[in-house]
Amino acid sequence: MGTFHADKGELHGITVVVETHGPEVYVGRCDEERSDGIVLLDADRHVDGEGGRSNAEYLVRAAKFGVFPNHRMLLVPRAEIASVRRLGDL
Amino acid sequence: MPYDPVMVAPMRREMVEMGAKELTTAAEVEKFLSQKGGTTLVFINSVCGCAAGSARPGLRMAFQNEHRPERFATVFAGQDVEAVQKVRSYLPDIPPSSPSAVLFKDGKVVHFVPRHQIEGRDAASVAYNFVTAFDEYCTIGV
Numbered sequence: 001m002g003t004f005h006a007d008k009g010e011l012h013g014i015t016v017v018v019e020t021h022g023p024e025v026y027v028g029r030c031d032e033e034r035s036d037g038i039v040l041l042d043a044d045r046h047v048d049g050e051g052g053r054s055n056a057e058y059l060v061r062a063a064k065f066g067v068f069p070n071h072r073m074l075l076v077p078r079a080e081i082a083s084v085r086r087l088g089d090l
Numbered sequence: 091m092p093y094d095p096v097m098v099a100p101m102r103r104e105m106v107e108m109g110a111k112e113l114t115t116a117a118e119v120e121k122f123l124s125q126k127g128g129t130t131l132v133f134i135n136s137v138c139g140c141a142a143g144s145a146r147p148g149l150r151m152a153f154q155n156e157h158r159p160e161r162f163a164t165v166f167a168g169q170d171v172e173a174v175q176k177v178r179s180y181l182p183d184i185p186p187s188s189p190s191a192v193l194f195k196d197g198k199v200v201h202f203v204p205r206h207q208i209e210g211r212d213a214a215s216v217a218y219n220f221v222t223a224f225d226e227y228c229t230i231g232v
Contacts, residue, residue: 013138013141013209014206014209015205015206015209063206064202064204065183065184065185065202065204066185066187066204066205066206068185068186069185086209086210087206088207088208088209088210
């Protein structure tokens with residue numbers, strides 16, 4: 001198993017959950033871990049309580065089916081990141 | 091831009107050799123999925139080295155199981171664009187994902203394996219996911 005871009009970090013190509021110190025949580029395919037943050041592709045952002053769903057409820061569904069890619073690419077700033085986990089491990 | 095057909099040919103062949111019917115057009119998908127009775131697995135193939143590299147061997151292992159879907163087809167993401175879109179039209183509430191697989195029983199989705207449940211896992215782990223569903227929903231072996 002492997003990727004064509006091993007220099008982008010061990011999470012490159014892996015769908016991750018990025019939890020923040022605030023109410024936002026991000027799910028997307030990790031492209032690159034950089035000093036200023038983590039770059040996600042085909043990502044979605046959920047704010048706790050948005051649409052009547054807590055972050056925990058949002059992640060339960062994300063773990064089962066994935067997420068709709070509402071952002072082609074986004075950078076989650078390093079200072080906001082509380083944790084990064086593989087969605088497949090939830 | 092689609093990948094070079096020469097590059098993806100072995101990935102296509104791998105699926106056909108394990109018994110999947112290759113669907114390359116929307117019409118072929120529609121015809122295939124119009125057979126609503128019984129169990130049908132559709133695998134959305136991909137060139138992705140992070141996931142598809144273990145998905146195909148995992149499926150091969152799963153198809154050694156006593157219980158298997160009665161029908162098995164594959165479409166190729168990034169290659170057979172309209173065929174993939176057609177498959178996804180049967181999954182309106184499920185986000186697009188490739189590689190991925192969907193198991194239908196009597197025309198209804200009963201199990202879905204998204205990309206993130208394949209990424210970083212070995213073939214045996216991927217196979218276990220499929221076998222669990224096959225044992226639950228596929229009562230007749232092929």
